[in-house]
Amino acid sequence: MTETRRATLKDVAAASGVSRATVSFVLNETPNQTISTATRERVLRTVRDLGYVPHGIARALREGASRIVVLHIESGIGGNYSRSFIQGLDHELTAHGHVLLVRPGAPTGTAAKQILDAIRPRAVLSFAEICRTGDEPGDDDRPDGLAAHAGLQIRHLASRGHTRIALATPADPLPGDVRLRICGRAAAAAGLPPPVCFPVPRSRSAAVAALAAFRAVFPEVTAIAGHDDETALRTLAAMADLGLSAPADLAVIGFDDTEHGAFATPALTTVQIDGEGHGRRAARAALGLEIDGVPPGRARLIVRDST
Incomplete structure (x- = not known):
């Protein structure tokens, strides 16, 4: 079987009728080069036609x-x-x-180091660190930030007359999670005491036992804000097994608007997040570009039956 020869920079230059330096300037968007729009478009069209792919290792060494x-x-x-x-x-x-290269696991350890050493990435991002943002001064006032999204949960429950709220978290929350502090600030702004923490196990039977024990200690809690929709749905399932209903016994609100919430009984009230906008801003920040031109959407409340 004959292997197709890979197009080279020289091939692109010859087919475009320009020098290899000109092709390099166009592909690398080199500043301060007087290359006409017509020439630039011809080079890019030739790149597409030939299927030219720059040699990543060589470019990494050069750049x-x-x-x-x-x-x-x-x-x-x-x-x-x-x-x-x-x-x-x-x-x-x-x-x-x-x-973009997405890698499961923490950005530490031997495997992660081997990958990073091999590919010399332009930037390395940790999704856990990104999820922890929103705990800085002034973030409560940003309508598109994590603090505003989490605060919307608390404000909605407060508007329904709830004065004692719990934050349902995963049983093994990420280290340094800031959601409890963010929700605490939102509660204080509404004149309410800080939310108490309610870890929800993944096992249904364990979640039932945890909810029963929690209500015995905190009977004054009338509403629960879920760390995410999954945690909120586990709370609703535990409530059903205990003969409790939402919102009569406990109001429950989720976070992240997954497709499962709409099919629950009762349907789950939640907060919709513009993750795509946040991703675009993270990309521009990683590349050293201005992020103001990509504003993410505001927090959006999806009101259903659970509150």
Whole structure:
């Protein structure tokens, strides 16, 4: 079987009728070069026609880094937000000539170091660190930030007359999670005491036992804000097994607007997040570009039956 020869920079230059230096200037978007629009378009058209792909290793050696951005997705992170964030990150990187590599696991350890040493990425991102943003001064006032999204949960429950709220978290929350502090600030702004924490186990029977024990200690809690939709749905299932109903016994609100919430009984009230916008902004920040031109959407409340 004959292997198809890979197109080279020399091939692109010959087919375009320009020098190899000109092709390089166009592909690398080198500033301060007087290349006409017609020539630039002809070179790019030839690149597409020939299927030319720059040699990544050689370019990494020349530029000091490849055009790859690595995103580490730690275990236990999922949902609509992560999927739409990755989509936005990928689209924005592609638009600027970069490639996204998503790697499961933490950005530490021997395997991670081997990958990073081999590909010399332009930037390395940790999704867990991104999820922890929103705990800085002034973030409560940003309508598109994590603090505003989490605060919307608390404000909605407060508007329904609830004065004692709990934050339902995964049983093994990520280290350094800031959601409890963010929700605490939102509660204080509404004149309410800080939410108490309610870890929800993944096992249904364990979640039932945990909810029964929690209500025995905190009978004054009348509403629960879920760390995400999954945690909120586990809370609703535990409530059903205990003969409790939402919102009569406990109001429950989720976070992230996954498709499962609409099919629950009762249907889950939740907060919709513009993960794609956040991903695009993260891409531009990683590339050293201005992020103001890509504003993510505001927090959006999806009101259903559970509150």
